[in-house]
Amino acid sequence: MRLRIVHQTRYLYKKKVHFGPHRLVLRPREGHDLRVESMEIKTEPPAQLSWSRDVFGNSVATVEFEKPAAELLIESNVRVLRMPPVIKAAKPLSGMTPWPPVYDSLERTAVRAYQKLSYPKDAAAVKAWLENFRVKKPDHAEDVIRNLNEYIRDELNYIRREEKGVLTPAQTLELGGGSCRDLATLLLEAARSLGAAARFASGYLECDAAILGEASTHAWTEVYHPGRGWSGYDPSIGEETTPRHVVTGVSNHPRGVMPVSGSFYGKAAAFKEMAISVTVRPESDTRAAG
Numbered sequence: 001m002r003l004r005i006v007h008q009t010r011y012l013y014k015k016k017v018h019f020g021p022h023r024l025v026l027r028p029r030e031g032h033d034l035r036v037e038s039m040e041i042k043t044e045p046p047a048q049l050s051w052s053r054d055v056f057g058n059s060v061a062t063v064e065f066e067k068p069a070a071e072l073l074i075e076s077n078v079r080v081l082r083m084p085p086v087i088k089a090a091k092p093l094s095g096m097t098p099w100p101p102v103y104d105s106l107e108r109t110a111v112r113a114y115q116k117l118s119y120p121k122d123a124a125a126v127k128a129w130l131e132n133f134r135v136k137k138p139d140h141a142e143d144v145i146r147n148l149n150e151y152i153r154d155e156l157n158y159i160r161r162e163e164k165g166v167l168t169p170a171q172t173l174e175l176g177g178g179s180c181r182d183l184a185t186l187l188l189e190a191a192r193s194l195g196a197a198a199r200f201a202s203g204y205l206e207c208d209a210a211i212l213g214e215a216s217t218h219a220w221t222e223v224y225h226p227g228r229g230w231s232g233y234d235p236s237i238g239e240e241t242t243p244r245h246v247v248t249g250v251s252n253h254p255r256g257v258m259p260v261s262g263s264f265y266g267k268a269a270a271f272k273e274m275a276i277s278v279t280v281r282p283e284s285d286t287r288a289a290g
Contacts, residue, residue: 001082002037004283005204005246007217009260011072012272019065019072022047022262025202025249026076027059032083034246039078045069056199058249058257074260079283082243096140097225100195104226114197114224118253119189125170126189145191145223145233146240152187153238164274166254181219183235185254188221197224199250201232202257206244210280217259217278222250246280 007026030036041049047063054060063074103111117123133151137143157177161167169186172178178186184200191198198221204210205218220234220241230250232241249257264270 001243002283003080003082003206003246004279004281005076005078005080006277006279007076007204007259008275008277009074010275010277011264012274013070013072013264013266013270014272015266015270016068016070017270018068018265019045020263020265022063022065022074022260023258024061024063024074024076025058025257025259026061026078027248028078028080028203029058029247029249033085033243035081035083037079037081039076042073042075042077044071044073054256056249056251056256058251060249063262072264080246096142097228099139099141099144101141101197101224101226103197103224107226111197111224113252114199115192115195116252117189117192118185119168119170122168122170122189123193125173126186126193129173130190130193141196141223141225142228142231144194145196145231148190148194149187149221149233149235149240150238152183152190152235156183156186156235158183158236179219180234180236181254184219184221187233187235188254191221191223198222199224199230199252200254200257201245201247202249202259203245203247204278204280205234206246206280206282210278211282215278215280216276217248218245219254220245 028036045065045067047065049061049063052060135144135147159177161179166185167178167182169189172182172186188198188200201222202219209215220232222230222232224230234241251257
């Protein structure tokens with residue numbers, strides 16, 4: 001199955017301003033399950049673009065603008081191929097991961113970065129909130145995290161926020177809900193507070209709103225299960241991730257994978273507004289057979 005993903009970010013200013021370099025985490029992460037077939041990034045005003053990989057293995061584009069402007073457009077147009085498993089097992093090849101997780105000695109150094117709290121000042125609030133969390137099957141890591149993901153969905157509301165940034169876990173709990181990024185951050189910290197290694201994931205979700213071009217970027221959490229690898233959990237819908245989730249970046253902190261980040265030179269009052277549009281649509285293979 002192929003997907004066409006078009007992501008537009010538009011900034012409007014009251015007058016022409018100069019732009020600093022912008023960091024883009026927009027290229028889907030490739031692997032055994034997904035391949036990028038084509039990708040084009042268009043900017044207005046024109047910019048010089050260079051690619052690199054960060055410490056988490058994400059493909060990061062840096063754009064440097066040549067001229068001032070009163071409007072800044074960044075558009076990513078990418079076509080990806082989602083691939084089926086090479087071998088479909090009738091049943092899992094290994095049993096469930098024991099809880100609490102015990103990480104291999106060769107992985108512990110790397111795992112620690114994903115166990116450390118990103119918001120230590122909110123630890124007490126998260127711990128108090130978890131006092132009412134009950135695990136249906138407390139012996140297996142997959143069940144614990146699955147139940148935790150469902151607990152967030154049941155206890156908190158999804159709130160579409162237009163404001164920039166991510167709420168801290170304590171702010172999300174006080175508000176009684178948050179955006180997909182806010183809920184993913186809460187799951188990140190809750191899983192870590194229980195001893196699991198977790199990371200923040202940013203990307204796209206194939207859904208009705210995305211097909212209509214009315215979506216934004218999406219976010220969820222991935223938890224590392226020893227012997228099984230990283231598994232995704234989406235607290236916005238209370239379910240594990242599926243091929244409908246397309247990852248563009250992962251990080252030990254939500255700030256590490258902001259889709260578009262940068263600055264402009266001038267007074268803050270010069271900024272007028274920002275608009276984001278994301279379209280994710282299935283695309284048939286129209287190429288002629290060879």
